[in-house]
Amino acid sequence: MDYDIAEFALKEVLKNDAEYAEVRLEETKTNGFIMKNGISQISGFDRSRGVCVKFLINKTSGFLSTNKLDKNKIKQLIRHAIKTTKRASDIGEKVIYSPEKSSRESYSVKQKIKLQDFGSEKKLGLLRDVDNSITNSKVNVIGRYFSILDFETEKLYLNSEGSRVLAKIPKTNFTYFLTIKSREIMQHYWQYGYAGGFETILNKNFPSLIKKEVKILDTVSKKGVKAPRGNVDLVLGPQITGIMVHESVGHPYEADRILGREAAQAGESFVKKNMLNTRIGSSCVNVIDDPTLKNGYGFYLYDDEGIKARQRRLIQNGIINEFLHNRETSSSMGIKSNGSARAMSYENEAIVRMANTYMVPGDYKENELFSGIKKGVYIRSFMEWNIDDIRFNQKYVGAEAYLIKNGKIGSPVIRPVLEITTPKLYGSIDAVANNLEFHAGNCGKGEPMQSAPVWMGGPSIRLRNVSLGK
Amino acid sequence: MSNIDVALKIVKEARKYGAQDCIAVIEEEDSAEIKFSKSKIVNIQESKSTDIGIFLAADKRPVITTLKDIKPATIKKTIKELMRFAKKLEPNKDYYGIAEGPFTYKKNDIIDKKLPYSGEKCIDLVKDGIDVSKKEGMIKSDGVLQTVYKSTFLATSGNVIAKNDFSNIYFSIRNFGNKNSSGHSVCCSRRLKDIKIKDTAIEACNIAKLSENPVEGRAGNYDLIIEPLAFADLLENIGQASSIFSVETGFSWFTNKLNKRVADDSFTLYDDASGKNAVGSVSFDAEGVPVIKKPIIKNGVLKNYLHNTSTARKYGIKTTANAGIISPEPLCLVVDKGNVNKSSMISSVKNGLIITNVWYTRFQNYASGDFSTIPRDGILEIKNGKITGAVKGIRISDNITRMLMNISAIENKLKWILGWEVNIPVLTPSVLIKNARVTKSVD
Numbered sequence: 001m002d003y004d005i006a007e008f009a010l011k012e013v014l015k016n017d018a019e020y021a022e023v024r025l026e027e028t029k030t031n032g033f034i035m036k037n038g039i040s041q042i043s044g045f046d047r048s049r050g051v052c053v054k055f056l057i058n059k060t061s062g063f064l065s066t067n068k069l070d071k072n073k074i075k076q077l078i079r080h081a082i083k084t085t086k087r088a089s090d091i092g093e094k095v096i097y098s099p100e101k102s103s104r105e106s107y108s109v110k111q112k113i114k115l116q117d118f119g120s121e122k123k124l125g126l127l128r129d130v131d132n133s134i135t136n137s138k139v140n141v142i143g144r145y146f147s148i149l150d151f152e153t154e155k156l157y158l159n160s161e162g163s164r165v166l167a168k169i170p171k172t173n174f175t176y177f178l179t180i181k182s183r184e185i186m187q188h189y190w191q192y193g194y195a196g197g198f199e200t201i202l203n204k205n206f207p208s209l210i211k212k213e214v215k216i217l218d219t220v221s222k223k224g225v226k227a228p229r230g231n232v233d234l235v236l237g238p239q240i241t242g243i244m245v246h247e248s249v250g251h252p253y254e255a256d257r258i259l260g261r262e263a264a265q266a267g268e269s270f271v272k273k274n275m276l277n278t279r280i281g282s283s284c285v286n287v288i289d290d291p292t293l294k295n296g297y298g299f300y301l302y303d304d305e306g307i308k309a310r311q312r313r314l315i316q317n318g319i320i321n322e323f324l325h326n327r328e329t330s331s332s333m334g335i336k337s338n339g340s341a342r343a344m345s346y347e348n349e350a351i352v353r354m355a356n357t358y359m360v361p362g363d364y365k366e367n368e369l370f371s372g373i374k375k376g377v378y379i380r381s382f383m384e385w386n387i388d389d390i391r392f393n394q395k396y397v398g399a400e401a402y403l404i405k406n407g408k409i410g411s412p413v414i415r416p417v418l419e420i421t422t423p424k425l426y427g428s429i430d431a432v433a434n435n436l437e438f439h440a441g442n443c444g445k446g447e448p449m450q451s452a453p454v455w456m457g458g459p460s461i462r463l464r465n466v467s468l469g470k
Numbered sequence: 471m472s473n474i475d476v477a478l479k480i481v482k483e484a485r486k487y488g489a490q491d492c493i494a495v496i497e498e499e500d501s502a503e504i505k506f507s508k509s510k511i512v513n514i515q516e517s518k519s520t521d522i523g524i525f526l527a528a529d530k531r532p533v534i535t536t537l538k539d540i541k542p543a544t545i546k547k548t549i550k551e552l553m554r555f556a557k558k559l560e561p562n563k564d565y566y567g568i569a570e571g572p573f574t575y576k577k578n579d580i581i582d583k584k585l586p587y588s589g590e591k592c593i594d595l596v597k598d599g600i601d602v603s604k605k606e607g608m609i610k611s612d613g614v615l616q617t618v619y620k621s622t623f624l625a626t627s628g629n630v631i632a633k634n635d636f637s638n639i640y641f642s643i644r645n646f647g648n649k650n651s652s653g654h655s656v657c658c659s660r661r662l663k664d665i666k667i668k669d670t671a672i673e674a675c676n677i678a679k680l681s682e683n684p685v686e687g688r689a690g691n692y693d694l695i696i697e698p699l700a701f702a703d704l705l706e707n708i709g710q711a712s713s714i715f716s717v718e719t720g721f722s723w724f725t726n727k728l729n730k731r732v733a734d735d736s737f738t739l740y741d742d743a744s745g746k747n748a749v750g751s752v753s754f755d756a757e758g759v760p761v762i763k764k765p766i767i768k769n770g771v772l773k774n775y776l777h778n779t780s781t782a783r784k785y786g787i788k789t790t791a792n793a794g795i796i797s798p799e800p801l802c803l804v805v806d807k808g809n810v811n812k813s814s815m816i817s818s819v820k821n822g823l824i825i826t827n828v829w830y831t832r833f834q835n836y837a838s839g840d841f842s843t844i845p846r847d848g849i850l851e852i853k854n855g856k857i858t859g860a861v862k863g864i865r866i867s868d869n870i871t872r873m874l875m876n877i878s879a880i881e882n883k884l885k886w887i888l889g890w891e892v893n894i895p896v897l898t899p900s901v902l903i904k905n906a907r908v909t910k911s912v913d
Contacts, residue, residue, distance in 0.1 A: 034796070036719055040560040042525075042796050044534035045552075050519070063515040077518055084502075084589035085514045091597055093510040120558045128560075143720025179720035185837040187720060261507045264612035264644045265890040267846075349513055384834035386865070388844050393863055393911040395842060397834045415834060419865065419911045447505055447614050449890060467912035469689075470867075 001027050001049065003156055005069050009053050010158050012075055016082045018055035020097065022159035024304065025051045026346040030151040033120065035127040037144050038135065043120065050346040053078060057085050060092030065347045097327035098337050102161045103306045108168035109299065111197025115150045115170050118198035123148050126206065130176075133207035139218040143179030143187075146210075148172075148201070163306035169299060171453060172201050173440065178214055182221040184414075188213065188383060188399050190239075193440030193453055195299035216400050220412040225403065227416035227468060233376035234418065234463040235369045235404065238437035240379055240396055241359050241458030246441065248422040249287045250354040252391035253314045253322070254340075254445075255329035262351075266445045267389025270422065271320065273333065280320050281426025284362055287315040289324060291339065291355035297440040298355035298454040300342070305350060307339040314357075318426070326352050344450040351446050359458030362432030369431050369462040376404035377416050377468065395419045417469045428463040435459045473498070474633065476540045477625035480524055483549045485627055489526040489556075491568045493757060493795070496623040497521045500586035501616065504593060508610045509600045516589065525795050527568075528553060530561040534795055566783035568757050569793075571630035575753045575760050579746065581637040582661040585619040591662060592617060595641070599671040603645050606675035613643035617662070630758035638749065639665045640888050644847065645674040650684060651860065653677025654827045654847040656699060658749050658888045658895070677826050680857065681848030687861030687910060693822035693878075694866070694906045695815055695852070700828040702887035702896040703843065704870070705803050707831055708739065709894060712766045714775040714785075715797030716836075723839035723871055727772045733874035735770035736808060737901075741792060743801035749886045750802030750895025757793040761801060764790050767874075776800060805898040808880025815879050815902050817855040823908070824850040824857070828866070829891060839870035842909070867909040876904045 006025040013021040027049035034041040050067035051074065062085030064077050085092075127146050134141050152170040157163065175191040190213075194200035236244070252269040256262055259273075271280075291300045291309040301309050305327050313321045325333070326341035329352060342353035370378065379398035387394040396418045403410035438457035445452070471479065473496045480494035503515040522537035526549075533556045537548055582588075596615050603611040617639050624632045637660050644654040655674040659665045696704070711722040724732065733739075742763040743752045754760050757779055765773045777785070778793035792798040816824070823845075831843040843866050851859045881899035888895055 036564075036715075039564050040562055041564075042532045042534060042562070043555070043559055045555065046534075046536050047538055048536065049538065060511065061513045063513055065515075065517045065519075067519045067521070073518070077516065080589070081514065081516045084516065084593065087590045088504070088511045088514055088593045091509075091511055091593075091600070093507070093512045095512075120555060124560060143718075145719045177720060179837060185835065187835050187837060260610070260612070261512055263507060263610075263646070264505075264614060264642060347517060347519075349515060384832045384840075384842060386830035386832045386842060386844055388863070389829060389846050393844070393865070395865060395867075395909075395911070417867075417909075419909055421911045421913045424911075424913050447503065447890070448616070469909060469912065 001025055001154055001156065002069065005051055006156050006158050008071055009051055009074050010160065013053050013055050013078050014160055016078055018057050018082065020160055021053060021055040022157065022305065023051060023053050024346055025156045026153060028151055028153045032147065032149045033123050033127060034147045035131055038131050040124055052346045054349060056095055057082055058089035059094040060085050060089040061095050063349045095328055096331045098331040100307055100327060100337060102163040103302055103308055104164050105302060106166040107301050109170055109195050111170055113198040115152055115198060129207045130210050133211040134214050137211050137214050139214045140181045141178060141214050142181045145177040147175045157304065157306050159306055165302040165306050167300065167302065169195055170197060171195050171297065172198060174201055174206055176210060178217065180214060180217045180221060182218050184221055186217045186221045188217055188381065191440050193297035194295045195297060196295045200295055220400055220414065224412040224414035227413045228377065229468055229470060231465050231467050233373040234466055235376065235378040235460055236463065237380035237460050238435060238458050239381045239439055241461050242439050242456035243382065243385055244425065245287050245359050245458055246354065246357050246454065246456040247387045248391050248394055248425065249314055250289055250357040253324055254352045255323040255325045255333065256352040258323060259329055259332060262445065265447055270390040270392040275320050278320055279318050280423060281315060281318040282429050283318045284432050285315055285318045285426050285429055286360035287357065288313055288360055289354050289357040293356040293455065296356035296455045300355065303339040303341045304343045305337065305341040307337045309339040312338050324352050324354065326350065342452055344452055348446065348450045353445065353452050354443060354454050356438065356455035358438065359432065359461065361434045361436040361459040364431050364433045366433045366435045366460045369433055369460055370404050370409065371407045373404045374406055377413055378402045378404050378409060379416055392422050394422065419469045420466060428466050429461050430464050431462040433460040471540065473623035474625060474631060477623050480545055481625050481627050483545055484526045487549050487553045489528045489553065491527040492627040493525040493568060494625050495523045497620060499618065499620045501618040502589055502592065503614055503616045504596050505614050506596055506600060507612045509604065511596065524552065526552060527565060528556045530565045531556040531559045532562055532565050564784055566780040568626055568628050569630065569759045569779040569789060570628045571758060573630060573758065573760050575632060576744065578635055578753065579751045580660055581635045585617050585637050585662060588617065588662055595665065595667045599641065599643050599667045602668045603671045603675055606672060608645040608675055608678060609648045610646045611643055616640045624758045626758055632754050632758045634753040636752060637661065641665055641667055641670055642889065643671050643674045645671065645678045647678035647682055649682035651678045651681040652847045653681065654699065656887060656889055658886050660747060660749060677848035680850055681860035684849065684860035684862040687849065687864035687908065689909045691905050692908050693819045694903045695819065695822065695824045695900055696903060697824065697826045697900045698885040698887050698898045699889065700825045701898050701901055702889060702892045703828050703831055705739065705805065705896050705898060706892050706894055709741065709766065709800035709803045712776050712800065713798045714777050714781045717775055721836045723837060724772055725837065728775065730772060731770050732772045732871055733767050733770040734877040736880055737767060737770055737874060737877050738765060738806040739767045740765050740804045741776060741800045741802065742804045752801060755791045755793040755801065756795050759789055759791040759793060761791050800894050803894055803896045807882050807884050807899045809882050810879045811882055812900060815881060815900065816852055816857065818879065819852045820854055822852040823861065824852065841870055842867040864908050864910050866906060868907040873903050873906055876906065878902050878904045
């Protein structure tokens, strides 16, 4: 990357009277492979690079981006953007950033197997192995879709307060979508994502993992019974715990939602400023968001405002403990940023985002959660889910699920439906197991929509006396 | 070199190094966004980009990449790298080539050439939207005004040379009333002078006013009047499900349904990016094939899957001009209008709801079409033909085919929709769907 372009852009915007400015120069190298029903589809590689400048003028926020890395063109763009933003300042929100220490750092993620060393033949070979494992499973899998994606982003961040952070983060992703036909059609879509080299993918042994998955879905389809309705005890596996804490803890604790900045589309939050330090769940509920988790799909050590990342304890012993902040939201609440500003590319402004959100594991073994249940359901994975735009009403529909009878796992259950409010959900948890897992997702927020790689995790949890619907 | 010359140079180089098929596309884009929240502008965003995409196929091995710049050395180096990359891949048995031109195209639709220089005018428009909403008693307005001006240059090894200019303005406003209510409305046009900012803001105000003091909704079966903003979200899902790629992959409930009934016979849905000067109109698809109007669902019967040249040849038919580089995709969705006005539609409902907006549509099973979506903003209750109040906290949990089969009336007025979760331009009326299933969370 030509770091000089970033320095130039910073100087140029300050020359044009900006009160504050920051620049991100980025280059991302991507490789992607798709296999559909045993046939290798289109493959490709991509090299994108560009620069963005964020600035305050008359305390109004302006932003520009371009992939035309030519000084004259950048100069023109800056002048134009400054002029437009000045014009808006009479009805512009007056932005104040929290005072923060400047950062000067350079870091990268180590790769045991470098992305460029695991060639296209090997990646397609892995997809072929996964596909063969399914076609040899004797299960009637009528739809098989797999993809492998890797991308490495080098990012230089500069701001007018002296911060300079250079980061190089490689990431990997494996996604599958399966359609199984036996007694009825079952489908499951899932993805795995990591920060790191190709060892992160190879460690999972996907041929074996996906084969197991199709056998399970086949069994659920062949032997599944109707899901019970009404009040039961529930055990939710790590996949569900992960999506739950992402949707109904992480999102409503984003301070920009709480303050209303995302109201137009991504929505607001049922959580209000004055709910800090109030109870939202039972005392065994602890939820953390931690960008610094090793191999996390949402990994970073410095956010996109140059703030050093740290763990955020969103819920502590059932009490709302902390929100996710950038410099603007933290300033308006009179505190320091906790490093939650993320942008998905140089084309986007950094906004408040989750990174790796998870429920903290407890002391129980998973099977101990079943022991006290006379009649219940264990939901291990899901397909459909959604939540309203204040993060209060949510729905999860099980993909792999089983009856629990007198403390033991019984027949598979077809599509149990949990439709529940957030306080009821977290207030009903009475036990948290120790089987912590992390799963990957792409979280949508912002305008234009930015899709952020995140981890969502947790262990199995037990909920008492909650209602299953239709 | 002009952009077309660059595209032709890329194709020539690709052929020289052994590719049988090549598509080179150059997109020059100027875009801007004014984001407002709580009735104040919170960010102004401007962007300028040039993207150069290359698709090539060598011995049935299709590959894609992008170019950083247009220097001859970069083009040569990238083509060689792409060819080396292709040679390491397995052949795609399902690949059957790209379209053979040359083609003639319709005259370019109207465009707004001043759009990239309209930042200050756009700020005035946003102010107009906020001001009119304040006058209507709204406590805050949130939304965006986005503009895009894009020129696309395309050349292929199938003797295709094409150029398309496109301009679009999109305004989205969500107005909040002081009695726990909100209304959302959007508008879009090809030229700045055609955008209806004040009307759109007032429409959002009206929804907010009608939905004051909403009460908790109840689960049950209701007749739903689904307004264009909400219906467009479902239509985009329907459009995506009609791509042959979705059908083959399992992301579709249309598998084996060609020429079978999938909706009420009053319902007709086209993919049509060929409309003259229409919001969603373009000249050609990603292979340079001139766009055509074709029914996806005609009088309730599934008539076409969407194809590119390769997938069409696989099935022995003609392309529907829906090429995306990776998979066929809808370009612009248009529903035939009906013959009922909105007030007659409301009068005909005994126990129903008006759904003005939805979000978070997710499928439990694409093959069956079981899904749910969450209504947001104004959800108006209808009792015995009259709007009697507003509700909140509900979810539509049903089956997409069942809902389309239960369409009982279609409005006689159409509206263009683009949105946060509606990326494809949609032209749609409101529809009345009988006996739809509504659920809600249990506390």
